[in-house]
Amino acid sequence: MEMLAFYYFLAFFLAFFLLSKRLFPKRKNLPPSGPLSLPIIGHLYLFKKPLHHTLARISSQYGPILLLKFGSRRVLHVSSPSVAEECFTTNDIVFANRPHFLLGKYLGFDNTVLAFASYGQHWRNLRRLTTHEIFSSTRLHMFSKIRTNEVHSLLQRLLGNSSKTVEMKSMFFDLTLNNMMMMITGKRYYGDNVGVLDKAKQFQELVEDMFGAGGASNIEDFFPLLKWVGFNGLEKKMVRLQRKRDQFMQELIEEHRMVRSQSKDEKSLIDVLLSLQEGDPKYYTDEIIIGIIQVLLTAGTNTTVVTMEWAMSLLLNNPEVLKKAQAEIDTIVGQDRLLNESDVAHLPYLHCIINETLRLYPAGPLLVPHESSEECTVGGFTIPRGTMLLVNQWAIQKDPKLWEEPTKFIPERMESTGGVREGYKFMPFGSGRRSCPGEGLAMRVVGLTLGSLIQCFEWERDDEELIDMTEGTGLTLPKAKPLVAKCKPRPAMLSFLSQL
Numbered sequence: 001m002e003m004l005a006f007y008y009f010l011a012f013f014l015a016f017f018l019l020s021k022r023l024f025p026k027r028k029n030l031p032p033s034g035p036l037s038l039p040i041i042g043h044l045y046l047f048k049k050p051l052h053h054t055l056a057r058i059s060s061q062y063g064p065i066l067l068l069k070f071g072s073r074r075v076l077h078v079s080s081p082s083v084a085e086e087c088f089t090t091n092d093i094v095f096a097n098r099p100h101f102l103l104g105k106y107l108g109f110d111n112t113v114l115a116f117a118s119y120g121q122h123w124r125n126l127r128r129l130t131t132h133e134i135f136s137s138t139r140l141h142m143f144s145k146i147r148t149n150e151v152h153s154l155l156q157r158l159l160g161n162s163s164k165t166v167e168m169k170s171m172f173f174d175l176t177l178n179n180m181m182m183m184i185t186g187k188r189y190y191g192d193n194v195g196v197l198d199k200a201k202q203f204q205e206l207v208e209d210m211f212g213a214g215g216a217s218n219i220e221d222f223f224p225l226l227k228w229v230g231f232n233g234l235e236k237k238m239v240r241l242q243r244k245r246d247q248f249m250q251e252l253i254e255e256h257r258m259v260r261s262q263s264k265d266e267k268s269l270i271d272v273l274l275s276l277q278e279g280d281p282k283y284y285t286d287e288i289i290i291g292i293i294q295v296l297l298t299a300g301t302n303t304t305v306v307t308m309e310w311a312m313s314l315l316l317n318n319p320e321v322l323k324k325a326q327a328e329i330d331t332i333v334g335q336d337r338l339l340n341e342s343d344v345a346h347l348p349y350l351h352c353i354i355n356e357t358l359r360l361y362p363a364g365p366l367l368v369p370h371e372s373s374e375e376c377t378v379g380g381f382t383i384p385r386g387t388m389l390l391v392n393q394w395a396i397q398k399d400p401k402l403w404e405e406p407t408k409f410i411p412e413r414m415e416s417t418g419g420v421r422e423g424y425k426f427m428p429f430g431s432g433r434r435s436c437p438g439e440g441l442a443m444r445v446v447g448l449t450l451g452s453l454i455q456c457f458e459w460e461r462d463d464e465e466l467i468d469m470t471e472g473t474g475l476t477l478p479k480a481k482p483l484v485a486k487c488k489p490r491p492a493m494l495s496f497l498s499q500l
């Protein structure tokens with residue numbers, strides 16, 4: 001009898017012990033959670049677009065390291081260089097994951113696509129493949145003729161419109177997209193054969209439709225339960241758009257499969273990838289090739305376009321900077337030939353202008369979201385596994401504690417900082433193993449384009465008023481009002497321009 005009582009007692013004690021562990025888990029030292037978090041929606045009620053503005057405001061009030069809730073997602077928001085450094089050095093591997101979004105799945109932002117692949121063997125393979133076969137300096141060098149041709153075609157268009165008001169964004173867009181399509185397909189399509197550029201534009205429109213259908217942040221991402229209910233019938237529409245997109249890509253691949261370019265210098269990226277496929281058809285599937293084309297078109301186009309548009313806008317509002325850049329080019333390149341890509345490396349002030357533009361208008365204001373794959377420590381706080389990381393680079397790069405007159409466009413400040421990556425206060429391309437692999441390509445395109453525009457033309461605003469620098473809403477920090485400007489050829493450059 002006594003024995004039985006003892007067993008009852010033991011069972012009761014055990015049950016209590018287990019239950020209390022569930023009910024009262026050991027309190028972890030979590031980061032502060034900022035403003036009031038409501039049940040279910042968390043902090044989502046606070047958000048207005050653009051998100052990086054809202055988050056910057058919250059962090060200036062509540063601190064540089066916050067653990068927020070977007071619905072049921074835990075989000076670590078970071079807005080100080082030292083905390084960012086901790087995330088991308090000590091904890092770089094832990095944060096090398098990407099969160100998965102429903103919309104991402106349909107955009108192809110999933111495992112087959114480098115930018116959104118989970119951290120692991122597959123991502124490493126993709127990253128290695130693109131580093132060697134696409135972004136290596138040998139390969140980039142091979143494609144330099146394509147970039148030169150594109151820039152010359154832009155100069156021609158501007159010459160044909162001299163002293164007229166021109167809208168710059170669409171010109172930059174055509175240049176960038178054409179450059180990308182020519183790298184991918186290896187053919188020159190402008191002039192009388194514009195088929196592929198049209199196709200690429202259709203692709204861009206498709207992406208737009210997808211964003212339109214889902215909204216850039218989809219409510220089902222934050223309330224996973226809704227996924228089961230099939231709440232807003234998004235899936236069907238997405239699947240349809242996805243099919244259209246894959247068909248576009250597949251057609252490009254089939255075209256190349258039929259006619260393979262044998263010449264070594266003329267090899268397009270698709271040719272390169274198809275050669276790899278012959279060697280290892282199991283790994284280099286069409287799906288992988290489609291994923292790579294897609295990441296080039298989505299991650300590489302608009303980022304480059306907006307950077308050039310912001311840079312020209314800043315130059316038009318700061319004519320003394322424009323004059324100084326022109327003087328640098330006149331001294332180093334001269335006016336008896338067109339500037340080329342090897343000149344760009346010798347134009348430090350032009351680089352300062354590009355960096356200062358990327359400081360004020362980083363095309364990835366919150367970088368790309370990361371996710372922790374295990375528990376870790378940041379700033380002395382415990383960060384649970386599965387937390388989404390947003391590094392507010394936009395806020396860091398405008399922080400008055402780190403930068404003098406932070407909102408002013410002063411390219412000279414970049415001279416003194418040199419390799420400004422120190423301190424993590426300037427990293428428009430991110431940092432660590434998930435940082436942007438397209439930096440070299442982007443800097444070449446932006447450098448050559450801006451340099452050529454400055455060398456060949458005199459620029460002025462459309463009217464007396466300053467260019468409106470308001471940010472629009474969109475994933476890659478677009479300008480709210482597209483830039484319009486007027487230019488006329490510089491007399492000394494006219495003969496070179498008219499020969500193009």
Ligand code: HEM
Nearest residue numbers: 115299300303304307363364367368429430435436438442
């Ligand atoms: C001025 C232009 C550009 C800017 C400002 C920019 C910025 C960024 C940023 C901030 C990230 C995220 C880093 C992180 O997650 O911490 C990123 C990732 C990425 N970018 Fe860029 N980028 C630019 C141009 C390009 C170009 C031209 C390409 C390709 C053609 C490209 C391809 C990628 C890819 C593939 C990733 C994902 C890497 C990964 O997840 O492993 N980017 N970029």
Ligand SMILES: *[C@@H]1O[C@H](CO)[C@@H](O)[C@H](O)[C@H]1NC(C)=O
Nearest residue numbers: 156157158159160161166171
């Ligand atoms: C002027 O610009 C427009 C639009 O960008 C372009 O289509 C047209 O070809 C240009 N005109 C000339 C003569 O180059």
Ligand SMILES: *[C@@H]1O[C@H](CO)[C@@H](O)[C@H](O)[C@H]1NC(C)=O
Nearest residue numbers: 204205207208297298302475
């Ligand atoms: C790029 O920007 C244009 C607007 O200029 C937009 O229509 C398009 O959807 C964007 N594409 C991507 C992939 O974000």
Ligand SMILES: *[C@@H]1O[C@H](CO)[C@@H](O)[C@H](O)[C@H]1NC(C)=O
Nearest residue numbers: 144337338339340341342343
């Ligand atoms: C650029 O021009 C210089 C001077 O004419 C020349 O030496 C150099 O090879 C050119 N570079 C390219 C990439 O065309």
Ligand SMILES: *[C@@H]1O[C@H](CO)[C@@H](O)[C@H](O)[C@H]1NC(C)=O
Nearest residue numbers: 351352355414415418419420
């Ligand atoms: C511009 O920024 C890059 C980092 O993105 C850095 O490597 C480079 O040294 C900077 N150049 C200048 C002139 O500030």
